[in-house]
Amino acid sequence: MHLSxxxxxxxxxxxxxxxxxxxQIKTDHFKFIYPSDFxxxxxxxxxxxxxxxxxxxxxxxxxxxxxxxxxxxxxxxPNAFTLWAPRRIELYTCPPQNTYSQxxxxxxxxxxxxxxVQMDMVNHGFMKGxxxxxxxxxxxxxxxxxxxxxxxxxxxxxxxxxxxHSGRGRVPAFEMExxxxxxxxxxxxxxxxxxxxxxxxxxxxxxxxxxxxxxxRKNYGYKTWVKAxxxxxxxxxxxxxxNHGLKKxxxxxxxxxxxxxxxxxxSSWRIQASYTHGMNLHVITKGAKSAYSRYKYPxxxxxxxxxxxxxxLDDISxxxxxxxxxxxxxLCTPGFFSTDIFSVNIGTGFRSRGTNKPxxxxxxxxxxxxxxxxxxxxxxxxxxxxxxYSVIKLYDFxxxxxxxxxxxxxxxxxxxxxxGKSLIAVKVSEQNKYSLVLIDVNSGKEIRSLASSDVDLYLxxxxxxxxxxxxxxxxxxxxxxxxxxxxxxxHARQLMAPTFSEISNPKFVxxxxxxxxxxxxxxxxxxxxxxxxxxxxxxxxxxGAIDADYSAIHNKLVFSDYxxxxxxxxxxxxxxxxxxxLTEVTDHSIxxxxxxxxxxxxxxxxxxxxxxxxxxxxxxxxxxxxNFHSWAPVYFNYDKSEASTGVSFMSQNQLSTATxxxxxDWDYAGKTGLFRLSYTYSxxxxxLDVDATYGKIAFQAPANDSAESYRYTIxxxxxxxxxxxxxxxxxxxxxxxxxxxxxxxxxxxxxNESRAPGKFEGLLNSASYKILVYHYIKQAVKDVYPxxxxxxxxxxxxTPFTESVKYSYGSIESTLYFPGIFRxxxxxxxxxxxxxxxxxxxxxxxxxxxxxxxARANEQMMSFRFNYKFPFLYPDLSLGSxxxxxxxxxNLFYDHAYAWRNGGMKQFDSMGAELTTDAHFxxxxxxxxxxxxxxxxPIEKGWFTDFLFLINLNI
Numbered sequence: 001m002h003l004s005x006x007x008x009x010x011x012x013x014x015x016x017x018x019x020x021x022x023x024q025i026k027t028d029h030f031k032f033i034y035p036s037d038f039x040x041x042x043x044x045x046x047x048x049x050x051x052x053x054x055x056x057x058x059x060x061x062x063x064x065x066x067x068x069x070x071x072x073x074x075x076x077x078p079n080a081f082t083l084w085a086p087r088r089i090e091l092y093t094c095p096p097q098n099t100y101s102q103x104x105x106x107x108x109x110x111x112x113x114x115x116x117v118q119m120d121m122v123n124h125g126f127m128k129g130x131x132x133x134x135x136x137x138x139x140x141x142x143x144x145x146x147x148x149x150x151x152x153x154x155x156x157x158x159x160x161x162x163x164x165h166s167g168r169g170r171v172p173a174f175e176m177e178x179x180x181x182x183x184x185x186x187x188x189x190x191x192x193x194x195x196x197x198x199x200x201x202x203x204x205x206x207x208x209x210x211x212x213x214x215x216x217r218k219n220y221g222y223k224t225w226v227k228a229x230x231x232x233x234x235x236x237x238x239x240x241x242x243n244h245g246l247k248k249x250x251x252x253x254x255x256x257x258x259x260x261x262x263x264x265x266x267s268s269w270r271i272q273a274s275y276t277h278g279m280n281l282h283v284i285t286k287g288a289k290s291a292y293s294r295y296k297y298p299x300x301x302x303x304x305x306x307x308x309x310x311x312x313l314d315d316i317s318x319x320x321x322x323x324x325x326x327x328x329x330x331l332c333t334p335g336f337f338s339t340d341i342f343s344v345n346i347g348t349g350f351r352s353r354g355t356n357k358p359x360x361x362x363x364x365x366x367x368x369x370x371x372x373x374x375x376x377x378x379x380x381x382x383x384x385x386x387x388x389y390s391v392i393k394l395y396d397f398x399x400x401x402x403x404x405x406x407x408x409x410x411x412x413x414x415x416x417x418x419x420g421k422s423l424i425a426v427k428v429s430e431q432n433k434y435s436l437v438l439i440d441v442n443s444g445k446e447i448r449s450l451a452s453s454d455v456d457l458y459l460x461x462x463x464x465x466x467x468x469x470x471x472x473x474x475x476x477x478x479x480x481x482x483x484x485x486x487x488x489x490x491h492a493r494q495l496m497a498p499t500f501s502e503i504s505n506p507k508f509v510x511x512x513x514x515x516x517x518x519x520x521x522x523x524x525x526x527x528x529x530x531x532x533x534x535x536x537x538x539x540x541x542x543x544g545a546i547d548a549d550y551s552a553i554h555n556k557l558v559f560s561d562y563x564x565x566x567x568x569x570x571x572x573x574x575x576x577x578x579x580x581x582l583t584e585v586t587d588h589s590i591x592x593x594x595x596x597x598x599x600x601x602x603x604x605x606x607x608x609x610x611x612x613x614x615x616x617x618x619x620x621x622x623x624x625x626x627n628f629h630s631w632a633p634v635y636f637n638y639d640k641s642e643a644s645t646g647v648s649f650m651s652q653n654q655l656s657t658a659t660x661x662x663x664x665d666w667d668y669a670g671k672t673g674l675f676r677l678s679y680t681y682s683x684x685x686x687x688l689d690v691d692a693t694y695g696k697i698a699f700q701a702p703a704n705d706s707a708e709s710y711r712y713t714i715x716x717x718x719x720x721x722x723x724x725x726x727x728x729x730x731x732x733x734x735x736x737x738x739x740x741x742x743x744x745x746x747x748x749x750x751x752n753e754s755r756a757p758g759k760f761e762g763l764l765n766s767a768s769y770k771i772l773v774y775h776y777i778k779q780a781v782k783d784v785y786p787x788x789x790x791x792x793x794x795x796x797x798x799t800p801f802t803e804s805v806k807y808s809y810g811s812i813e814s815t816l817y818f819p820g821i822f823r824x825x826x827x828x829x830x831x832x833x834x835x836x837x838x839x840x841x842x843x844x845x846x847x848x849x850x851x852x853x854x855a856r857a858n859e860q861m862m863s864f865r866f867n868y869k870f871p872f873l874y875p876d877l878s879l880g881s882x883x884x885x886x887x888x889x890x891n892l893f894y895d896h897a898y899a900w901r902n903g904g905m906k907q908f909d910s911m912g913a914e915l916t917t918d919a920h921f922x923x924x925x926x927x928x929x930x931x932x933x934x935x936x937x938p939i940e941k942g943w944f945t946d947f948l949f950l951i952n953l954n955i
Contacts, residue, residue, distance in 0.1 A: 011083045012656045013090055014385020015682050016074060022619035022655070029053045029064075033619055033654060034071040037431055040454075041093065041105065042071065046614050048109045048604070055602030056110060056159055057117050059222040060229070064120035067113075068654050073430045074387035076378065076410055080108045082115035084140035086629035086652050089116065092386075094428055097364040097412050097459055101479045101500045102166035104457075106604050110163050114156040118229070119143050125234035135630030135650075142236045147229070148254070149925055150194060151242075154209020155225065158217065161210075162596035163604050165479065165500040169210055169593040172502065172518040173544060176562055177203040178211060179269050180543040184564035187262045190255045191878040195920045195927075198782055198887045199874035201292035201313065201566065214592040215261045216250070222599050224249045239922075240881075255881075268590045275588040276522065279540045281561065281570040286326035287312075294567040296547060296560050297366035301397075303553045307331065307373070308560075308569060309366055313781045314823060316733065319366075319373065319395070322569065332395055332402050335377040335732040336778075365413040365460055365505070370420025371397045372441065374405075376412055382727045383685055392425065392439065404731075405444040413460045414439070418467040422447060426458045434458050436472065438487070451489050464508045471495070471506045471513050477606040482506050482513060482528065495528055496535070509550045514538070516546045519582060521589025525559055527579060536579035539572065550574060621683060625658045626651045635665040637678060646673065657683030670698030672713060686723045691745075693718040696752055713752040714761065720745030733778050741770040764805055768797040776817060784869045784889060785826025789817035795846055809836040811846035820870060830865035834858075850895030852910040852935045852944035860900040868892045886927070887918040893935075910935045916948055927952045 016035070023039065025032040025046050030053075034042040049069065057063045068088040078096040082089050089112045095104035123131060123139050130138040143152075161167030168174040181188070181203065188202065196202050216224055224246075231245030238244055243253040250257065284306065287293050293312040301307055306322045317337070320328045367374045373395040381387040392405040392414045414425040420441060427435045427449075435452035439445070450470075451458070459480070461472035471484045478498035485492040495513060496503070502518040503526075512527040519526070520537065523544035527536045539545040544562040551558070555574045560567040602608065628651040635646030639661065648663030659680045666673040674695035681688045694717050700709040722743035729736040744767040751761050776789025796810035811834035818827040832847035836859050847863050849855045873888040891914040899906050912935030919928050933946040 011081075011085075012652065012659070013081060013083075015657055016072060016386040016655070017381075017384045018684055020074075022621065023616050024619040025614045025616050027614060029066055031066060031068045032071070033068060035073055035430075036618075038071055038073050038093070039616060041073075041432055042616070043613060045069070045071070045091075045105055045109060047610050047612055048106060049113060050612075051602070051604060051609055052109050052113050052163075055600065056113055056163060058601055059159070059226075059599055060114075060117050060121055060155075061226050062117050062121045064116050067116050070654060072386045073432070074384070076388055076390045076428075078104065080112045082112050082119070084119055084143065085136040085650075086627055086654070087116075087119075087136050087139075088654060089113070093432060094410070095432070095457055097426065098504065099457075099459075099475065100166050100168065100171050100502050101475065102160075102164050103475070103477065106164060107160060107167075110160040110167075110604060111156045114159040115152060118147070118152055118155060121226075121229045122147070122233045122236075125230075127233045127236055130236075134632050135628075137630035137632075137650075142232065145924070146232055146236060146241055148194065148209075148242070148923075149205045150209035150212060151225070152209070153204075153206045154211070154213035157206055157210040158214050158596050159600070161593045162600040163602065165603070165605060166502075167593070168206065169214065169596070170500075170502070172521055172523045172589065173546075174207060175211065175589075176523065176544045177201070178207050178265075179272075180562060180564040182262060182266050183269055183273060187259070187266065189876075189878050190258045191884040191920070191923065192876050193258070194923065195884050195925070196886065197874070197876050198313070198871070198918075199876055211265060211592070212258060212261050214596055215264060216257065217599065218592060218595040220250055265590070272521065272588045272590060273542065275586070276542055277540055278542060279572060281572055284322060284324070284326055284558070284569040284571060285328075287565070287568070292566045294560075295569045296567055298547065298558045298560065298569050299366065299368040299549050300551045300558065301368060303551070306558060306569065307366075307368055309334075312566075315780050316778045331373075332400075333733045334375060334393065335379075335734075336730060337376075337378060365415070367415045367423070367462075369416035369418060369463075372416055372420055373397070374414040374416050374423055376414060376425075377731075379404075379407075380728050380730045382729060383725075392423070392444070394441070405441070406439065407444075411437070411439070415462045416441065417463055418465060424450070424461045424463070424470060426461065436461055436470075450487060451485075451492075460505050462507045465510075469508070471508055473503070473506060474498075480504075482515065484513070484530065495530060495533060505547055507548070509548075514548050514550070519585050519587065521587040521591070523562075525557075526582065527576070535582040536576070537582060537585050538579050540580075621655065621657070624653050624655070625681075626660060627653045628660075635663045635676070637661050637663075637676070639678065639680075655683070657681060665695075667698065670713075672696040672698045674716065686725050688721070688723055690719070690721040692720075711753075715750045715752050716747065718745060718747040734775055735778070736775045737773070739770070739772040741768075741772075743768045762805070763802065764799065765801045766797060766799050766807075768795070770795050780824070782824045782871065783826065784824060784871060785828055786817045787819040787826070789815075791815040807836070807838045809834065809838070809846070811835075813847055820868060822870065825868070825870040828865075828867040828869065830863070830867075832863045833861070835860050848895075850897050850908045850910040850937075851893065851912070851933065852937055852946070853897075853908045856899070856901075858899040858901045861897060863897040864895065866894045881923055882921065884920045884923070885917050886920075889916050889918070889931075890914065891916070907939055908937075909939055910937050910944070912936055914948060 021036045022033060023036045025042060027046060030049050032042055032046055070090045071093055073093045075092045076094045077092055078094055079092045091108050119139055122142055127142060157168050161169030193208055227249045228242055228245035232241040235241050246257060247253050285295050295308045295310050298306050298308040304324055310320045311317045318333055319331045321331055322328050375393055376390045377393050379389045379391050389408050390412055391407060391409050392411055393402055394405045395402045410428050411425040414423045416423045422441055423439050425437055425439055427437045433454055434457050436450040436458050438447040438450060440447055455476050457475040459473040459475055461470050463470055469484055469486055474481050474483055479500040480503050481494055481498040482496035483492055483494050504516045506513050506515040511530050513530060514525055514527055516523055517526040522541060523546055524541055525538045525545050525548045527538050541561055546560050548557045548559040556571050557574055558569060558571050561570045628649055630650045632648050635644045635648045644665050645668050646664045646666040651660035661678045663676055664673055665676050674693050677692045679690050696713055696715055698713045701712055702709050724741040727738045747764045749761045771794040773792045776786040779786050793813040798808040799806055813832040816829045820826050834847050845855050869891040871887050871889045875885050877885045894911045896909040914931060914933045916929055916931030921928060929950040929952060931948045933948055935944050
């Protein structure tokens with residue numbers, strides 16, 4: 001994954017536990033930073049990246065300079081990020097259970113380093129000069145603004161596919177969504193394909209980009225993209241440099257190229273579809289054809305009822321019970337899965353990245369047996385963002401209650417034994433050691449380890465009907481294979497030889513093992529006869545069929561079958577006579593990867609890698625607190641949204657524990673300036689920060705003996721510091737957190753050139769405290785507010801040691817969220833109170849005023865706000881390259897406040913409506929929330945109009 005948007009100072013992914021000891025390996029092209037207990041894998045990655053550097057740079061004609069690579073092994077979420085400003089790769093090393101037939105660390109190395117090559121390509125020509133002026137942020141900005149995300153991710157997927165025996169481009173499920181959409185709904189507009197939709201499910205940037213980049217390489221060669229990227233680097237001052245580069249190389253811009261490419265793909269996919277004859281299916285789920293939904297992991301619980309996981313655009317993930325007529329009942333709501341990304345934005349509302357949405361794989365598996373249902377959820381560490389756990393959850397059908405069976409564990413894909421007394425799961429250690437373990441269902445304790453390995457990753461184990469055998473997969477350097485064994489592992493047997501073709505989720509059905517396979521170029525269900533090891537294709541799906549369950553009572557199968565409206569649940573007869581032998585199955589896919597492989601000179605596998613042992617040394621955190629990566633000929637503090645004339649320097653160290661902003665803030669009008677320094681250290685359990693200011697300020701004010709204003713110049717020395725504790729407790733379906741903050745400052749002011757010394761000088765000490773508590777439910781894609789939520793914010797400030805200036809004031813704010821009358825409507829209630837205990841001085845209000853009124857300082861104030869917000873139209877309207885409108889929303893509001901000052905009370909109120917739209921301008925990936933507010937003040941009998949504007953940085 002490539003990211004270049006601003007978050008705090010640029011992009012900070014969080015911190016690892018302070019107790020970790022770090023080491024480093026330096027090679028000619030890389031600097032690896034990793035926990036000391038990850039040494040073996042770090043050596044492997046060092047050899048792997050050296051090979052990728054040699055061959056993964058060729059089809060972009062660029063070899064980057066040395067890049068830092070940071071490894072995080074305490075996180076169970078499989079992911080990686082290539083970031084710029086500061087420039088680095090961050091790897092999250094725990095492998096997923098739903099991985100394809102390639103080593104996880106190989107996937108990360110090939111894909112992420114390609115992003116470094118891409119972004120480094122921009123760093124020459126005109127852009128090279130710009131980086132001398134503003135540092136690494138120049139490359140990040142140009143890449144983010146001018147190079148589409150679909151190219152960045154699509155090109156990286158092309159490389160991971162061409163340089164390996166697997167890769168997403170070889171996996172049928174990867175192109176499935178796009179193929180179904182094109183053949184059943186047609187080709188979406190370029191803007192909808194790139195910028196998304198609330199109305200329809202749109203395949204992600206990886207899928208879009210792979211099909212675009214690979215098809216262009218097939219038709220024109222990889223040099224097309226080299227020349228287009230070179231044009232961006234040389235002429236970034238053009239409005240659309242990539243578009244101009246494409247026109248010079250292939251004669252058309254990106255929109256025309258998109259249309260031409262998908263016209264070609266449409267034709268090719270229709271030819272592929274002509275070889276699929278389909279089968280008679282009974283559709284169980286009765287959702288509207290236009291409503292996208294995914295039903296996965298179906299299980300028969302008796303002769304008439306099914307249970308499955310359901311995810312839709314309209315709702316968060318649920319486990320539902322479905323009767324033969326398709327009627328559904330929600331059993332329970334699971335919490336966060338490993339693909340959910342925690343993100344909290346406290347302010348005018350909440351936004352979350354990676355909301356549990358369809359199109360994203362959620363749970364790894366679902367097991368139902370003996371009146372119990374088991375799955376895994378992600379539980380966050382309260383403080384360290386880069387440490388979390390995968391715990392087993394257990395639902396009891398008889399009581400209707402869910403319990404957490406294990407805590408602080410790294411367990412995946414639990415499967416309950418037929419007797420309901422134990423379950424088997426895959427355990428992954430922090431050092432990427434893999435094992436199959438037996439867990440007691442009552443206590444959650446590990447009974448014993450059945451098998452373990454340093455190199456074989458165990459995948460999705462399940463039981464035989466009698467509980468004496470298990471079937472599972474192994475992923476290693478040779479691909480995926482299917483095995484069975486008794487619980488003592490004295491009779492482990494390979495049922496299917498290793499293959500790089502995609503296979504997943506084996507399951508016993510009598511003498512057969514059913515599994516998902518992509519041998520025909522489309523995912524289908526296959527049956528392996530355990531007696532003779534022959535394999536048969538069971539289903540013939542148009543787009544993809546996965547995860548079958550068998551009903552012995554009715555002798556039929558239920559499985560998930562894909563269409564452009566998502567995964568539906570269907571039934572088919574259990575009829576071995578009709579199955580097709582694997583030897584007769586032909587792959588009719590368009591196989592774009594074949595042309596890609598011809599252009600790549602090297603392939604990553606066990607035979608090509610060297611096994612050098614690199615020198616490893618301690619990485620001392622205290623010696624790596626600064627890493628200045630960007631600067632600017634203006635003063636700019638990203639964290640505080642401050643900008644003025646001057647100069648600034650930005651630093652973020654490689655472990656993201658220390659950030660620094662230093663600079664000179666020049667007041668052009670006053671001809672004075674301030675040296676400023678801000679430093680934050682997040683490497684300990686509490687977060688520490690310090691700010692220092694030194695210099696001179698100037699202003700106009702009346703002297704003591706005259707009403708006439710005079711110029712005052714004051715020498716200022718100020719230092720402030722704070723300690724905070726940001727804690728999150730995300731468990732179940734709720735975001736929950738607490739933030740504790742305490743700050744203090746000392747400021748000395750002395751006259752420099754002033755008419756009335758003593759008037760504005762002296763020593764001022766202030767202190768402030770904050771407690772923020774929040775608790776709210778996950779949101780569906782279309783929700784404008786959380787359906788349920790509470791926020792409490794307490795603030796208090798005072799001057800405890802200053803006699804010349806005394807103040808003391810505080811506030812309390814509460815926000816409540818409720819569901820509206822109709823789906824996706826939301827109610828937001830706000831109530832607040834503040835008090836100033838110094839009647840002779842007034843300070844800026846801490847709480848919200850009614851909209852449309854001018855804020856003033858008060859002794860006391862109470863404020864109330866009511867919002868009823870709802871979406872009402874999803875136009876997906878494109879106005880060429882100018883604008884794309886995804887959603888229209890309205891908000892009805894009423895505000896009221898009481899304010900006390902100088903012994904009197906005054907009321908303020910306002911009411912009205914807001915009309916806003918979620919839109920993209922100039923095809924910029926980040927969405928804008930813009931609109932207009934029209935209101936009326938009943939007390940003052942006056943109308944007002946406001947323009948509303950917000951950029952959503954959480955994508």
